[in-house]
Amino acid sequence: MNIEEFVEKYKVERHNSTSLKWDLLEERFGDADLLAMWVADMDFRTSDSITEALTKRVNHGVYGYSFVPQSYFDAYFNWMEERYSFQLKKEWIRYSTGVVAALYWFINAFTEPEDSVIILTPVYYPFHNAVRDCGRKLITCPLNNDNGYFTFDYDRFEQAIIDSRAKLYIHCxxxxxxGRVWSEEEQDKLFEICKKHNVLIVSDEIHQDFTFDDHKHIPAAVVKDGKYRDLIITVNSASKTFNLAALIHSNIIITDDILREKYDKYIKTVNQTDFNTMGLTATEAGYSSGGEWLESVKSVIYSNFVYARDTLNKELPEITVTPMEGTYLMFIDLNKIIPKEKTKEFIQDRCRLAVDFGEWFGTDYKGYVRLNLATTPENVKIAITNIIREAKLLKENDYMNVPSLLSI
Ligand SMILES: Cc1ncc(COP(=O)(O)O)c(C=O)c1O
Known part of the structure; x- marks a missing residue:
């Protein structure tokens, strides 16, 4: 299916559908009329195979106690093996009601109060919250940022681990x-440091299925033929892949017996409910027959990115666009066109956009914004056009005295 056909078939009006992204703009941004480019879900209906599987379940009309069928494992394991050469075993798999919930459980299961947990910033803000909320010490270590291209700063990472005696690292x-898809070599070098200092690695791989060009996702547990498996706890989900976030179902993979035992001991103390039947049903359907839909939505997303990047580069070369090797989230640096403290005013009041602001991901990232490109080309065009028009106005005039020309 080409991009136009896909967009026409799957785009959907999301206002008044209890959408956090579209219906809570007033509450979260103080302005209900913004174009929603924030929360990481998609403005497309999920694959037909998932809708059919859920409909079948609903038509049956019974939601009694259930179990995980062999067909679920078959679908999930095939997906992981075919795409990521990760051969899984049933006994390694656990479930969680969302990836973020699992992060909290891992922190509680594998560290003690007052232990330090390290994250590499800028990074998804619930990483910060999870560490703080669990009463652990949050250690933030910056990634290198070379004009929007992010890499690990190995020396700084090691020093931060030594200084803080960190017990756990949360890898994204x-x-x-x-937007980086970490190479095997990069991960090998980073994990070697973890191994040397006995730091456990929680690997959040929720974005695994969104990689572009020739970038290939290598699961942490697959790096160097599983060399670091005795340190690794992985969590992934079909929720980003097939737009299923509200069905709160994720997979946890713990290949190491000792780590798994420790996890199981902890999880007993919170009497964790195993899974949600609708989440499980949708996940199985996606992994067994959602591949084509995924390829189409990835084409839309990447075409949106190429358009946004090229248009911004041409019209406003002062804006740094981070290369989007993976995810569907475009991170851009507005610092050269707008003073940091004016970013919110510029983006919301002038450009009429609701975005994720850089400082949510790390204190050094004020002046950056993250735009969600898993939407229609039309929305991306509005967003980019508004940014360009307002930035040009701003260049030509005194910002505070120029009325906005825009409405969406
Ligand atoms: C890195 C990362 N982890 C986790 C999540 C959310 O996971 P869940 O909705 O399953 O809690 C997101 C959502 O944007 C994310 O970007």
Whole structure:
């Protein structure tokens, strides 16, 4: 299916559908009329195969106690093996009601109060919250940022681990918002440091299925033929892949017996409910027959990115656009066109956009914004056009005295 056909078939009006992204703009941004380019979900209906599987379940009309069928494992394991050469075993798999929930459980299961947990900033803000909320010490270590291209700063990472005696590192792969798809070599070098200092690695791989060009996602547990498996706890989900976030279903993979035992001991103390039947049903349908839909939505997203990047580069070369190797989130640096403290006013009041602001991901990132490109080309065009028009106005005039020309 080409891009136009896909967009026509799957785009959907989301206002008044209890959408956090579209219906809570007033509450979260103080302005209900913004174009929603924030929360990381998609403005497209999920694949037909998922809708059919859920409909079948609903038509049956019974939601009694359930179990995970063999067909679920078959679908999930095939997906992971075919795409990521990760051969899974049933006994390694656990479930969580969302990836963020799992992060909290891992922190509680594998560290003690007052232990330090390290994250690499800028990074998805619930990483910060999870560490703080669990009463652990949050250690933030910056990624290198070379004109929007982010890399690991190995020396700084090691020093931060030594200084803080960190027990756990939360890895984001592919990385939100830096857009990096970490190579095997990069991960090997980073994990070697973890191994040397006995730091456990929680790998959040929720964005695994969004990689572009020739960038290939390498699961942490697959790096160097599983060399670091005794340090790794992985969590992934079909929720980003097939737009299923509200069905709150994720997979946890713990290949190491000792780590798994420790996790199981902890999880007993919170009497965790195993899974949600609708989440499980949708996940199985996606992994077994959602591949074509995924390829189409990825084409839309990447075409949106190429348009946004090229148009911004041409019209406003002062804006740095981070290369989007993976995820569907575009991170851009507005610092050369607008003073940091005016970013919110510029983006919301002038450009009429609701975005994720850079400082949510790390204190050094005020002046950056993250735009969600999993939407229609039309919305992306409005967003980019508004930014360009307002930035040009701003260049030509005194910002505070120029009325906005825009409405969406
Ligand atoms: C890196 C990362 N982890 C987790 C999540 C959310 O996961 P969940 O909705 O399953 O809690 C997101 C959503 O944007 C994310 O970017």
């Amino acid at each position: 792969s592919p990385h939100n918002p830096a």
